[in-house]
Amino acid sequence: MDVYEKLSRATEYIRSITDFVPETAITLGSGLGGLANMIEETASVPYGDIPDFPVSTVAGHNGRFVFGHLSGKKVVAMQGRVHYYEGYTMQEVVMPTRICKMLGAKNLILSNAAGGLDLSFEVGDLMMITDHISTLVPSPLIGKNVEALGVRFPDMSEVYSRELCNKLRKTANELGTPLKEGVYLQVTGPNYETPAEIEMMRRMGGSAVGMSTAVEAMAAAHAGMKVLGVSLITDVPGKDIGPLTHEEVTRVANEATEKLSRLISETVKNM
């Protein structure tokens, strides 16, 4: 079965549960988990029930699609995502994003936890993603092109929609929420970076480094979706003290969830 057949079968399964057509898809990455509680839910579909769907290997993170209204707008939230470092192919990693498009979503909002490369960043900062560097990870578009979604050689000159970025900037300003901006650089993980790697990534032009978002944004841009991305800076390697742990990243992400969830729900209102 090719990628498109798998996508179609998974989409058909979801359609057998709900006919809800979302306008905006939202990936609830670290720091945005709290947004799930703000959605007036009409239906939900556990990932594990969907044929060929990639399910997180992290315990207690199985995940589901949540359909409903957020700030009066029709959304589908992806509660839980899979990462390349879990052993999935990049095509599998972007399957949820592509299914959102096939369900009708025109916009995609991505969130993640990331390490700050820009030394002016502080732990707990929010960074709007204005562009990305995905060169260090395999493209999710490698393999037979899914013609139904997009072209073989897609343009990537505006992956992050200027229009949506302006809406996020305006909303952050109205809420008085400080918002940094910068370039997200993706690595495979699961290991964090060495000091020499961090220095290289700074020189390459990255503002923040993480293990998830650029490939999802690429798959969405390939399919013609408007993308908005926010990184929550959970650590600034070389600036704060001591070795980095997943527990520390999670702790900072959980602390910021209310601030980020409010910013996103208010932005969705204006979309």
Ligand code: HPA
């Ligand atoms: N590096 C890579 N991914 C991350 C980091 C980091 O420092 N922090 C949170 N996710």
